[in-house]
Amino acid sequence: MNYRKLAKDYLWAALFLLFSIGSAFLGFKPGIAIFRNFNVFIIEVLTFLPLMFLLVGLFDVWVPKESIEKHIGRQSGLVGSLWVILLAMLQAGPLYAAFPVAYILSKKGASVRNIFVYLGAFSCLKLPLLTFEIGFLGFKFTLLRSLFTLPLFIVIGVLMEKILGKDYRVREGK
């Protein structure tokens, strides 16, 4: 373990922790309020993301490249896009939780178009989000927004493939 790198990586987090503890002791209200906000996010990050990454890791070792290439690769057409939309809809979490999944799909041979269709569907059509949206903004609003969004992020996928080229690959995120 490289302690120097570790210290550098977590410097800001450590300072923030000190600031929060200090705020709690001194009753510094803004500090406490900011930590409360942070707490909501960090619970999500520390419960949700490790599981996502574990699944991505298992996916990496188990799923053969050929099957991904065949179903959502370059030759997959519209059915391939439907597969990634379905996958995205069944997920939850903030957009950055989709990036490692996009990486692993890309590594296994998913087409550039389908990678960005996946990101679009993940951000706009995931079921937990839709149920929430229906609750607050109504069924008609949610339905209309979803209907107009769907063709647009397919267009975005096609355009992204044109801009980046078919050989573009998502990186590991280092």
Place this chain on the structure above:
Amino acid sequence: MLLLIFFTLFSIILSLTVDARKTLVGFKRGMGMFFNLLPVLLVILIIVSALLYFIPQNTIVQFLGARSGILGVLIAALVGAIALIPPFIAFPLANILLAKGVGYGVVAVFITTLIMVGFVTLPIEIRYFGKKAAFWRNLLSFLAALIIGTLVGAFM
């Protein structure tokens, strides 16, 4: 969330029974990726937490409700693109906006840029996708959000 825990546990057990060594490799790979991302993610979350405190909901509501027409739509799009507001705050906020008489189109643009465009999370996106892809994805999503908002506004 419960479903994810269940599914992950199930996958791990299944994977372990078939091949323990392969499972370990997958584990290490997944966790390696997680700890690669964690430092930058923590910094971003600290910044967002502070921003949420310094820019309270009332201010956002007033800001978005102040203008109507094309300027209102553009302001909503920009605020949505820059802010990283979790859905459980964003949707109630959108509800308040509607109650204050802000148009459906403005609210739709705000929600769409909020979920599709991520200005604050750009450092993370660039790590995975590179500058070019991150720039174009966000730009195209921003334009798409304007179209979506206009259409929703027209049909509501």
